[in-house]
Amino acid sequence: MTPIEIRLPLDDAQIAKLRAGMTVRLSGPCYTARDAAHKRLTEMLDRGEELPIPLTGQCIYYVGPSPAPEGKPIGAAGPTSSYRMDAYAPRLLSLGLKGMIGKGARTQPVLDAICRERAVYFGAVGGAAALLARHITSSELIAFPDLQSEAIRLLTLDHFPAVVLIDALGNVFPERA
Amino acid sequence: MREISCEQLRTAVAELFLTANRQISSDIRAAMEQARDRETSPAARYALEQLTENYVCAEEDGLPICQDTGMAILFADIGQDVHFTGGSFEDAIQRGVADAYVGGLLRKSVVSDPLFDRKNTLDNTPAIIHASIVPGKQVHLLAIAKGFGSENMSRVGMLTPSAGEEGVFNYILETARLAGPNPCPPIVMGVGIGGDFEQAALLAKRATARPLGVRHPDARYAALETRLLDAVNALGIGAAGYGGRTTALNVAILTAPTHIAGLPVAVNICCHASRHAETTL
Numbered sequence A: 001m002t003p004i005e006i007r008l009p010l011d012d013a014q015i016a017k018l019r020a021g022m023t024v025r026l027s028g029p030c031y032t033a034r035d036a037a038h039k040r041l042t043e044m045l046d047r048g049e050e051l052p053i054p055l056t057g058q059c060i061y062y063v064g065p066s067p068a069p070e071g072k073p074i075g076a077a078g079p080t081s082s083y084r085m086d087a088y089a090p091r092l093l094s095l096g097l098k099g100m101i102g103k104g105a106r107t108q109p110v111l112d113a114i115c116r117e118r119a120v121y122f123g124a125v126g127g128a129a130a131l132l133a134r135h136i137t138s139s140e141l142i143a144f145p146d147l148q149s150e151a152i153r154l155l156t157l158d159h160f161p162a163v164v165l166i167d168a169l170g171n172v173f174p175e176r177a
Numbered sequence B: 001m002r003e004i005s006c007e008q009l010r011t012a013v014a015e016l017f018l019t020a021n022r023q024i025s026s027d028i029r030a031a032m033e034q035a036r037d038r039e040t041s042p043a044a045r046y047a048l049e050q051l052t053e054n055y056v057c058a059e060e061d062g063l064p065i066c067q068d069t070g071m072a073i074l075f076a077d078i079g080q081d082v083h084f085t086g087g088s089f090e091d092a093i094q095r096g097v098a099d100a101y102v103g104g105l106l107r108k109s110v111v112s113d114p115l116f117d118r119k120n121t122l123d124n125t126p127a128i129i130h131a132s133i134v135p136g137k138q139v140h141l142l143a144i145a146k147g148f149g150s151e152n153m154s155r156v157g158m159l160t161p162s163a164g165e166e167g168v169f170n171y172i173l174e175t176a177r178l179a180g181p182n183p184c185p186p187i188v189m190g191v192g193i194g195g196d197f198e199q200a201a202l203l204a205k206r207a208t209a210r211p212l213g214v215r216h217p218d219a220r221y222a223a224l225e226t227r228l229l230d231a232v233n234a235l236g237i238g239a240a241g242y243g244g245r246t247t248a249l250n251v252a253i254l255t256a257p258t259h260i261a262g263l264p265v266a267v268n269i270c271c272h273a274s275r276h277a278e279t280t281l
């Protein structure tokens, strides 16, 4: 299982070669957002406001890290369950979001939106939080500081291990009977 | 009468939650290493390699093993001859939890109002306390740091007596199937059978902390535990949901007397990061 190296932000050529079940290493910028931040982003869109983060080609990691110890960019930082973001994800995908990192299965509307927008859903191993933190080299607070661990941060990933769970053709790993 | 100071209680509670979050218990660690070595699916093996390596990373880097350091649950079995001095029992526990989560750089994951405000309390309090009075003059504390990825996949079923063993078996298996990859498999399943609606759930929560390898003292329930464990593993959900042979590390059942009309079954799912610690004061 030799992983494929992927540079973030994603471009169409990179997305086109990804297939469900492939292991990858992600490097480059990536934003964090969980339930509460997604709710706020959606409310801002409803009000016609400009979002605090760019979406085109970007990747969102569903994570709420634990506090960073002194001298470290981030605390433990594993994925949270992605299905809780399913109510919001199709809208962000329609606005140019290309990648999501989380854990667990997605619902049909998200799967459809991933195909339609030619995006990709990566899985990281839930609970491997201290190991994954070693693959995050910087973290900067971007928006919603009052949300604490749920605030939006800009991370730099460095060979972050993940698996393609849904590819742009709608293939899902693992195939469910 | 034996006196225990609230200060001692506070310190003990803080230590329990710190230990639970930073160090996985040796039985879980051994079971995860064994699962890794026996795994034949490459993707699941890759996940198990990361998870066993993660324990080392957490130790070396001074991080909790999972970023969801949980809601703090404390079972306190209090000897009836114990008298707590120098403050309030409840307050001492809440302060101990805040000490651990604020001082120990654990994540604060509690909001004050569940539906409308959802405002973070900033110190992970309140903890959920289950206190009971037992004979003697000791205090036994069991701390569980409960992540909600797995908590959200838990269920209570009010079955009726005609459901019998097969009904109970199917309900528990169905719970694991519905949970799929979300609760971070390999999971630990705590099951409460009997009592009423909330006692079944309490038994299930407590069962998640039973050491691996210990079976229910009644051979019939012990057999049901192993039969369920095999069936859950046959689902093929696998580590991280990547397939393979290890979906669960354990199924632990606790039972209680119930009503003539009822057969409550509660299933509390816990992830592989089954974090608990106990001590006796």
Ligand code: SF4
Pocket: A078, A079, A080, A126, A127, B066, B067, B068, B069, B146, B147, B148, B149, B150, B182, B183, B184, B271, B272, B273
């Ligand atoms: S379910 Fe457990 S291992 Fe998974 S993210 Fe939550 S606390 Fe961590």
